[in-house]
Amino acid sequence: MKLVSFLRNNKPTWGVAVEGGVVDCGAKLGKKYPDLKAVIANRGLADVKKFAKGRKPDVPSAKVKYLPPIGNPDKIICIGLNYKSHVAETGRSDAQYPTIFTRFSNTQVGHGQPMIRPKNSEKYDYEGEVAVIIGKKCRHVSKADALKYVAGYSCYNDGSIRDWQRHTTQFTPGKNFVGTGGFGPWMVTADEIKDPSKMTLITRLNGQELQRATTDLLIFDIPTLINYCSEWTELVPGDVIVTGTPGGVGFVRNPPIFMKPGDTCEVEVDMIGTLVNPIAAEK
Numbered sequence: 001m002k003l004v005s006f007l008r009n010n011k012p013t014w015g016v017a018v019e020g021g022v023v024d025c026g027a028k029l030g031k032k033y034p035d036l037k038a039v040i041a042n043r044g045l046a047d048v049k050k051f052a053k054g055r056k057p058d059v060p061s062a063k064v065k066y067l068p069p070i071g072n073p074d075k076i077i078c079i080g081l082n083y084k085s086h087v088a089e090t091g092r093s094d095a096q097y098p099t100i101f102t103r104f105s106n107t108q109v110g111h112g113q114p115m116i117r118p119k120n121s122e123k124y125d126y127e128g129e130v131a132v133i134i135g136k137k138c139r140h141v142s143k144a145d146a147l148k149y150v151a152g153y154s155c156y157n158d159g160s161i162r163d164w165q166r167h168t169t170q171f172t173p174g175k176n177f178v179g180t181g182g183f184g185p186w187m188v189t190a191d192e193i194k195d196p197s198k199m200t201l202i203t204r205l206n207g208q209e210l211q212r213a214t215t216d217l218l219i220f221d222i223p224t225l226i227n228y229c230s231e232w233t234e235l236v237p238g239d240v241i242v243t244g245t246p247g248g249v250g251f252v253r254n255p256p257i258f259m260k261p262g263d264t265c266e267v268e269v270d271m272i273g274t275l276v277n278p279i280a281a282e283k
Contacts, residue, residue: 001049002186002273003036003152005067005110008059012067014039016048017186021057022064036187037070037238040135040151045189066110068183069154070133075239076103077229078158080171082219082244089252098220098228101171103158103242106178111185114280115159117261118177124259124279127158127245128203128211128267130196132222133187134239141230146223149235150190155267155275156242157182157203159259162251182267182277183240193271196222201246204266205259213246220244 002017013026014036025048026034032047033039039048080099081087087094109115117124135151159181165174175181193199196215203211215221220228225241250257259265261281268274 001045001052001189001192003039003048003069003189004064004186005036005069005071006059007065007067012071015058016052018052018055018057021060023052023055024058025051027058035071037072040133041237066112066184068108068110069187070238070240071105071108073105073238073240074236075233076105076108076242077239078103078175078242079220079225079244083213083217083246084219085213085217085247086245086249087219089247089249094219098225101175103181104176107176107181108183109179109181109277110183111275111277113277114179115157115182115259115265115277116177116179116280116282117259118161118180119282121161121163122258122260123162123251124180125160125162125250126203126205126210126259126265127160127249128201129156129158129245130199130201130215130243130269131156131183132196132226132241132243134235134241135190135237137234137236138230139234141227143223143227146226147190147196149226150222151237152187152189153193153196153269153272154184154187155269155272157265157267157275157277158242158245182265182275184275185273188272199272200270202268203248204268205257206263210250210257211246211248215243217246218243
């Protein structure tokens with residue numbers, strides 16, 4: 001299934017993407033499952049699949065106003081420097097452990113919604129990535145069992161304010177401006193992606209391909225990331241792990257390429273779909 005969070009009549013709801021649009025499951029199942037995080041936490045995927053089967057869309061595709069698939073995650077854990085091509089272009093050396101930073105939920109926008117370049121920087125960079133959504137509470141998970149704890153996968157644009165990112169050795173400020181990260185368009189449930197090491201990731205800016213990689217090139221693959229993160233924190237349903245970006249980011253190019261108001265950035269993952277966001281200036 002493709003699970004979608006969206007606005008209907010200016011109120012948040014959720015549903016299943018089907019041919020031609022979205023079935024609004026929140027309208028009927030919302031008391032039991034108020035959002036997708038609740039669906040995941042309460043093992044509700046079977047209920048949702050049964051409800052949506054054979055239904056026609058309530059909202060046509062062209063009128064869906066997408067929200068981030070998980071709008072209220074307990075944690076957004078981001079992984080830096082996780083493709084050798086990106087490590088090489090930044091002049092760094094391979095690391096023994098994953099590089100970790102975090103995002104806040106108010107930094108995320110949904111598919112089709114503007115990603116916001118802030119007033120105080122013009123160095124707004126794209127970073128196409130695969131996001132993993134945790135399905136069950138877990139701690140000290142082995143690599144062999146890690147994928148059992150995945151609810152699904154999505155596309156992510158870890159938009160980065162490069163000058164603020166480099167104020168210190170910690171990445172947090174440059175990764176947490178409001179509305180700078182794209183997330184969506186939906187969550188594809190894990191049963192539809194048996195092997196997440198076989199996905200192809202492509203990032204385009206105004207139609208120009210700037211990044212392309214396959215997820216078998218991750219330095220720390222998805223089971224390793226779940227294992228590592230579960231060693232230092234308790235992962236809970238709806239947590240998001242953003243797995244890292246490949247080479248081709250804008251700040252290393254000559255001349256540098258940064259996103260600016262009026263641009264459109266796309267992050268495509270072949271087994272998931274395409275996240276599209278226009279770029280707008282902060283008001």
